Amino acid sequence: MSPTDHKSDGAGAVLSIRGLHLAFVSRDARGAPRRARVLNGVDLDVGPGRIVGLIGETGAGKSMTATATIGLLPPSAELSGQIVFEGTDLLGLRGTALDKVRGARIGFVAQNPRAALEPVTRVGDQLVRLIRAHSSLSGPAARERAIEVLTAVGIPDPQARYRSYPHELSGGMAQRVVIAMALVNRPKLVIADEPTTGLDVTVQAQVLDLLQQRVRAQGAASLIITHDLGIVAQYCDDMAIMFAGRVVERGPVAAVFADPRHPYTQRLIAASRARIGTDLTSLKSDPPDLFRQTSACVYADRCDRAQAVCQSAPIERPCSPAASEHRVLCHLTPIP
Numbered sequence: 108m109s110p111t112d113h114k115s116d117g118a119g120a121v122l123s124i125r126g127l128h129l130a131f132v133s134r135d136a137r138g139a140p141r142r143a144r145v146l147n148g149v150d151l152d153v154g155p156g157r158i159v160g161l162i163g164e165t166g167a168g169k170s171m172t173a174t175a176t177i178g179l180l181p182p183s184a185e186l187s188g189q190i191v192f193e194g195t196d197l198l199g200l201r202g203t204a205l206d207k208v209r210g211a212r213i214g215f216v217a218q219n220p221r222a223a224l225e226p227v228t229r230v231g232d233q234l235v236r237l238i239r240a241h242s243s244l245s246g247p248a249a250r251e252r253a254i255e256v257l258t259a260v261g262i263p264d265p266q267a268r269y270r271s272y273p274h275e276l277s278g279g280m281a282q283r284v285v286i287a288m289a290l291v292n293r294p295k296l297v298i299a300d301e302p303t304t305g306l307d308v309t310v311q312a313q314v315l316d317l318l319q320q321r322v323r324a325q326g327a328a329s330l331i332i333t334h335d336l337g338i339v340a341q342y343c344d345d346m347a348i349m350f351a352g353r354v355v356e357r358g359p360v361a362a363v364f365a366d367p368r369h370p371y372t373q374r375l376i377a378a379s380r381a382r383i384g385t386d387l388t389s390l391k392s393d394p395p396d397l398f399r400q401t402s403a404c405v406y407a408d409r410c411d412r413a414q415a416v417c418q419s420a421p422i423e424r425p426c427s428p429a430a431s432e433h434r435v436l437c438h439l440t441p442i443p
């Protein structure tokens with residue numbers, strides 16, 4: 108598929124997020140409301156069959172973007188904007204309509220498989236329950252499907268593993284089960300939030316290879332959240348770089364690596380070239396103040412090129428008329 112098969116205006120995308128704002132409301136000591144502004148207008152597309160890497164330092168809002176998409180934010184969250192999935196704005200859905208999308212049309216691979224699996228339920232029973240919640244398959248047919256998906260994710264002796272409890276599995280095997288659960292209902296979109304954190308390096312590669320291979324085999328699209336540019340380079344088609352609750356640059360991986368336009372992306376890529384395996388946490392400086400309301404560019408305080416114009420919010424623009432899918436959010440980037 109060519110990168111232009113999905114357009115940057117979101118048309119044809121499986122998932123198209125536009126102007127997503129998220130704040131958490133709490134009360135200060137005098138009872139006045141305080142808003143922690145976590146997402147400040149996220150724009151992001153996941154095209155059909157594409158694997159998109161969402162990257163950015165701790166606190167940038169990557170997990171909150173995913174959590175908003177799967178509809179699992181806590182009640183104190185104030186959310187506005189659009190999350191259009193297969194043509195429907197998920198922000199307009201409630202209750203069972205949302206449950207139908209979550210778990211069936213969108214699969215989720217959590218960071219910690221131990222937290223994602225129920226400790227006292229056998230692996231096979233968890234899969235069967237998920238299958239039967241979203242289909243009319245009979246018990247035996249659901250069991251067959253569960254064994255089939257355990258086999259597909261490379262679990263040795265799937266018949267025996269079907270009867271295992273999560274604590275009987277290694278970390279890598281448990282994460283394979285979580286991937287099986289995310290894929291079992293053949294979703295159109297798989298969201299994986301740091302799917303290999305905590306696994307050793309060899310197992311990480313196995314899990315990512317598997318995720319990529321299964322997502323492609325099922326023709327699904329995927330959003331993979333990571334701190335690691337190497338993972339993005341190796342496994343993703345497109346990438347989006349987040350900073351302080353905004354996507355500051357996005358586009359095909361090859362285009363962004365070849366010609367990064369945002370000063371933050373340039374800094375990340377330069378740092379990763381200087382040192383293989385750079386984790387973005389090593390670039391961390393003071394986190395942005397979530398309580399400050401400002402119309403300035405989110406990167407202005409950290410940007411060594413900032414000018415007066417950066418005190419106003421930039422608008423995302425295509426980097427060139429010929430390649431409109433590579434887009435940047437910066438006043439200072441020359442656009443041909």
Ligand SMILES: Nc1ncnc2c1ncn2[C@@H]1O[C@H](COP(=O)(O)OP(=O)(O)OP(=O)(O)O)[C@@H](O)[C@H]1O
Pocket residue numbers: 131143145163164165166167168169170171172181334397
């Ligand atoms: N319930 C909450 N109330 C207030 N602030 C919250 C809440 N949940 C998350 N946040 C804040 O939202 C911001 C974004 O969090 P998020 O988990 O999306 O970051 P992230 O990019 O996934 O970071 P990491 O790479 O560390 O996982 C953080 O500053 C976090 O403290």
Ligand SMILES: [Mg+2]
Pocket residue numbers: 169170171300
């Ligand atoms: Mg996170």
